[in-house]
Amino acid sequence: MTVQRKTRGRTLPLHLLLIGVGALMGIPLLYAVISGFKSTDQLSRNPIGLPDPWVTGNYTDILASGDFWRMVGNSTLIAVATTVLVVAASALAAFSFARFAFRGREVLFTLFTMGLMFPFAVAALPLFLLLRSMDLLDNPLGVILPQAAFGLPMTIIILRGFFRQIPGELEEAATLDGCGPLGFFWRVLLPMARPALGTVSVLAVVTSWNNFFLPLLVFNEPTWWTIPIGVQQFQGQYSQDVARVFAYLVLAMVPALAFYSVAERQLVGGLTAGATKG
Amino acid sequence: MTSTFLPEKRTGPDTDLPPPAADAARGRARRRAMNWLTAVSFQVPALVLFGVLVLLPIMFALYAAFFRWGGFGMPEDYIGVENFTRLFDDPVFIGDLWRCLLLVLLSLALQLPFALAMAVALNQKVRGRAVYRMLFFAPYVLSEAITGVLFAMIFAPGEGLADHVLDGIGLEGLGGEWFADPDMVMATLFLVMTWKYFGFHMMLYLAGLQSIPKELHEAALIDGAGPWQRFRNVTLPLLAPTLRISVFLSVIGAIQLFDLVWVVTAGGPDHHSETMAVTMFQFGFKRYQVGYASAISVVMFGISLVFALAYQRFVLRRDLEGATTTMRGGKQ
Numbered sequence: 001m002t003v004q005r006k007t008r009g010r011t012l013p014l015h016l017l018l019i020g021v022g023a024l025m026g027i028p029l030l031y032a033v034i035s036g037f038k039s040t041d042q043l044s045r046n047p048i049g050l051p052d053p054w055v056t057g058n059y060t061d062i063l064a065s066g067d068f069w070r071m072v073g074n075s076t077l078i079a080v081a082t083t084v085l086v087v088a089a090s091a092l093a094a095f096s097f098a099r100f101a102f103r104g105r106e107v108l109f110t111l112f113t114m115g116l117m118f119p120f121a122v123a124a125l126p127l128f129l130l131l132r133s134m135d136l137l138d139n140p141l142g143v144i145l146p147q148a149a150f151g152l153p154m155t156i157i158i159l160r161g162f163f164r165q166i167p168g169e170l171e172e173a174a175t176l177d178g179c180g181p182l183g184f185f186w187r188v189l190l191p192m193a194r195p196a197l198g199t200v201s202v203l204a205v206v207t208s209w210n211n212f213f214l215p216l217l218v219f220n221e222p223t224w225w226t227i228p229i230g231v232q233q234f235q236g237q238y239s240q241d242v243a244r245v246f247a248y249l250v251l252a253m254v255p256a257l258a259f260y261s262v263a264e265r266q267l268v269g270g271l272t273a274g275a276t277k278g
Numbered sequence: 279m280t281s282t283f284l285p286e287k288r289t290g291p292d293t294d295l296p297p298p299a300a301d302a303a304r305g306r307a308r309r310r311a312m313n314w315l316t317a318v319s320f321q322v323p324a325l326v327l328f329g330v331l332v333l334l335p336i337m338f339a340l341y342a343a344f345f346r347w348g349g350f351g352m353p354e355d356y357i358g359v360e361n362f363t364r365l366f367d368d369p370v371f372i373g374d375l376w377r378c379l380l381l382v383l384l385s386l387a388l389q390l391p392f393a394l395a396m397a398v399a400l401n402q403k404v405r406g407r408a409v410y411r412m413l414f415f416a417p418y419v420l421s422e423a424i425t426g427v428l429f430a431m432i433f434a435p436g437e438g439l440a441d442h443v444l445d446g447i448g449l450e451g452l453g454g455e456w457f458a459d460p461d462m463v464m465a466t467l468f469l470v471m472t473w474k475y476f477g478f479h480m481m482l483y484l485a486g487l488q489s490i491p492k493e494l495h496e497a498a499l500i501d502g503a504g505p506w507q508r509f510r511n512v513t514l515p516l517l518a519p520t521l522r523i524s525v526f527l528s529v530i531g532a533i534q535l536f537d538l539v540w541v542v543t544a545g546g547p548d549h550h551s552e553t554m555a556v557t558m559f560q561f562g563f564k565r566y567q568v569g570y571a572s573a574i575s576v577v578m579f580g581i582s583l584v585f586a587l588a589y590q591r592f593v594l595r596r597d598l599e600g601a602t603t604t605m606r607g608g609k610q
Contacts, residue, residue, distance in 0.1 A: 014399055018410050021396065025413050025473065028432055031439050047442045089323040096320035103314060108321065115332055117586035119534030121555035122579045125562040125571050126335035126342065129349060149331035152324050181316055210421035212537040217563070228423035232541055235427045242431060252424050260419040264412065267419070271478065272485040275523050 029253070036247030043243045058247035067222075068230070068248075072255065075226040078143055078215075079208040083201050086148040086155050090200070091193075093152070094159035095185050099171065109160075115153035120213060123150075128217045142218040143226075147208050154274045155200045161273070162196035163189060199270035202263045209256060227252050336579060342572040349568035361573035371574065374554045377464060381532040384468050390524060393476040394517075397483035398509070411484070415477035422474070426541030429470045433457055457543050460550040467551055470538065475531070479524045486520035487513065522593050526586075533582055554578050 035043055036058050037051040046052070062068050096102075097109055127146055136142035166189060174184040190197070212228040219225055225233065234248045260267060343361055345353035365371050396414060400407045417425060432439045433456035444452050456466045490513065498508045514521075536555035539545060545552030545560070554574060562571030 011404060014402070014404055018399060018404065018406070022410055022413055025417065025477075028428060028439070028473070029416075031432065032428055044437065047437070047439065048446065085327075089327055092320040093324035096317045100313070100317035100320075102317035105317070108325075111333075112324070112328065114586075115328065117530065118336065118582050119530065119555070119578060121534045121536055121558065122339065122575045122582070123332060123335040124555075125558065125568065125575055126338040127331065128563070129568070130331075130335055130338070145327065146331045149327040152328050152332075156324065181320075185320075206419055210419070210423075212421060212423045212541070216540075228421040228537075231421070231423045231427050235430070242434075242437075245427065245431065249424055249428055253420055256419050256421065256424075257416060260416065261412075268415070268481050268485075272482055275482055275527060 032246045032253075033250050035243055036250050038243050040241050040243040043246075055243075058244045059251065061244075062248055062251055068251065071225055071227050071230040074140070074224050075209055075255075078140055078147075078226060079205045081140070081144045082147040082151065082208040083204040085144065086151040086204050087197060087201055089148065090152055090155035090159055091190065091197070092185075094156045094163055095189060097156065097160045098163035099181075099189075109156075112153045112156050115150070116157070120150055124213060124217060131218060137218055138221045138224060139218075140224055143211070143214050143224075146214060147211060151204050151207060155204065158200050158203075158270065158273050159193070159196055162193055166192055199266045199273065202259075202266040203270040203274065205259070206256070206267060209259075227255070339572045339575040339579070342569055343576045345569040347569035347572075348566045349562070353569060355569075357569075361570045362577070364570065365573050365577065370549045370552060371554070371557055373549060374552055374557055377551070377553060378532050378535075380464060381468065381471070381535065382529050385471075385528045385532065386525065389468075389472045389476050390479055390521075390528060392472065393479035393524075394483055394521075396476070397480045397487055398513070400480070401484060401487045411481075415481055417474045418478045420474070422537030423541050425470065425474050426538050429466075429473075430457065430542045433466055457551070458547055460547050463543060463547065463551040467539065467542070470542070474538070475528075479528070482520055482524050483517065486517045490516045526589055526594070529585060529589075530582065533578060533585070 034051060037054045037056065038046070039055050039057075042051065042055070093112070097105060131137055131142045131146070134142075136145070170188060170192075171184055174188050179187065209226075210228060211226070212232075215224075215226045215229050216232075219229060222233075231249060231252050235245050238244050238248075342353050344356060344358060346355040346357050346360075347353035400411055400414075404410075433441075435441065435455045435458055438456075440456065441454075444450060454462055457463050494512050494516070495508055498512050503511065534555055535553045536559070539551055539553050539556050540559070543551045545556040555578070558571045558574040558578070560571075561567045561574065
């Protein structure tokens with residue numbers, strides 16, 4: 001009883017704190033949404049209040065333009081291809097790390113985990129030169145392949161941890177039933193690992209979707225621009241039309257936020273597992 | 279954890295065995311070789327990707343850093359360590375190092391404690407905590423490019439939301455040029471970084487907090503420990519592994535900071551927000567001094583390596599398997 005009364009008395013400052021922080025977090029986003037409904041003229045006259053009248057032209061113009069949808073398509077294609085590649089390669093490697101004892105295993109695993117510690121920026125310049133010599137600039141593969149490569153360490157670590165939890169008896173049973181290693185991997189391990197595969201896939205999609213540095217290096221031509229590049233370019237192009245940039249920002253946020261609201265559990269679980277396992 | 283694909287234990291030296299046993303030993307050796315081949319063949323796709331696109335570029339940067347080179351053809355003009363001596367004479371690069379250190383210190387002193395406070399607040403049964411948790415973490419899933427453009431506009435001198443709000447509550451004096459002011463740019467940048475990243479650390483801490491057994495808190499309560507004592511003597515020690523990881527990620531993040539800075543200020547005004555990665559980008563991609571830019575990459579690599587190894591050796595060594603907190607148990 002006393003404990004309960006005490007906690008109730010303490011919750012008011014707690015609520016105030018949370019509301020305050022919530023406002024600081026939410027207001028920039030809300031401000032962008034509302035500003036998108038103003039004309040730039042209106043925005044400079046009435047920067048804080050509600051729009052009067054509500055202008056929908058900024059949003060509809062962008063949604064009606066092929067450019068925006070092309071970038072959504074590019075970002076999606078690149079994210080999906082990266083994810084398929086990194087999860088497939090990592091699952092095979094993690095399987096071998098988790099279920100085989102072989103000479104050189106620890107060295108190899110350490111090599112991959114070292115990849116976690118190194119900033120992408122270290123490799124950016126020579127990677128660019130390499131991609132140029134392989135003729136992969138202005139080519140989606142020039143972003144997909146390196147993204148998959150840099151995603152390997154985290155994905156392998158998470159999947160290896162999961163694969164190791166699967167009991168050895170299952171493997172013996174599968175072997176008795178005539179399954180080779182590949183059969184066991186494909187027919188038993190992967191179906192069982194679906195939650196873990198979901199987690200690493202969500203991580204890979206979000207990382208790819210938000211990647212800025214690599215597409216910035218690889219894509220000179222607008223053909224393959226992804227959303228983050230598009231946002232930056234749009235701001236440069238319409239720097240005088242502030243309201244329109246706000247509308248563009250909001251539309252660019254929607255896919256990521258929608259994806260987050262659907263896959264929150266996998267995303268947070270994956271980040272936490274990745275951080276604590278790494 | 280037993281596996282049928284593990285090689286069988288060898289019983290003794292092959293040479294002393296009678297012929298049938300020697301045959302069997304040869305068979306075993308062949309099977310071991312096959313086993314090795316099978317295991318390694320599963321590694322091939324990952325190894326090729328990683329080797330060609332991660333290791334090779336890093337090694338090439340190590341090589342190119344010793345040349346004066348514009349980035350075309352192969353590097354030929356070997357100049358020894360000149361790029362490095364020039365680097366450490368360059369006030370901009372020295373400034374990069376100081377700014378990196380500043381961001382690390384600010385994160386440790388303000389951002390991470392703030393994230394911890396929020397995690398502790400949201401670990402209680404408080405109304406709307408799922409909404410707060412989602413809201414605080416949401417910026418983390420936005421691209422740095424989007425965040426950068428958003429805040430460049432919010433902190434636009436004189437016309438952005440920040441200045442209007444400060445005007446509105448009678449604090450005109452606090453507003454200013456924000457990203458355009460050499461003295462304010464780092465503080466403003468740090469504000470934006472906190473907005474974007476504290477939610478991630480908060481989520482890590484929340485996962486850690488949830489794995490602390492309730493009984494420990496109850497026991498401390500019965501022993502008469504106040505809230506601060508419980509936090510200090512129960513929560514903090516049990517959260518230590520998570521805190522150490524979060525510090526590590528924060529430092530690595532500061533070393534490689536690029537996207538946000540590039541979008542918002544491109545390092546300006548007059549290099550006052552430049553980071554190592556931005557300097558590298560400027561020289562490598564804008565001025566075509568690829569050898570010199572490679573030297574910057576190498577120094578970044580060296581700093582990350584030394585930091586990572588030292589951190590593993592002296593800080594993380596206490597957290598062997600099982601000591602770290604995870605959400606896995608609940609999830610899978």
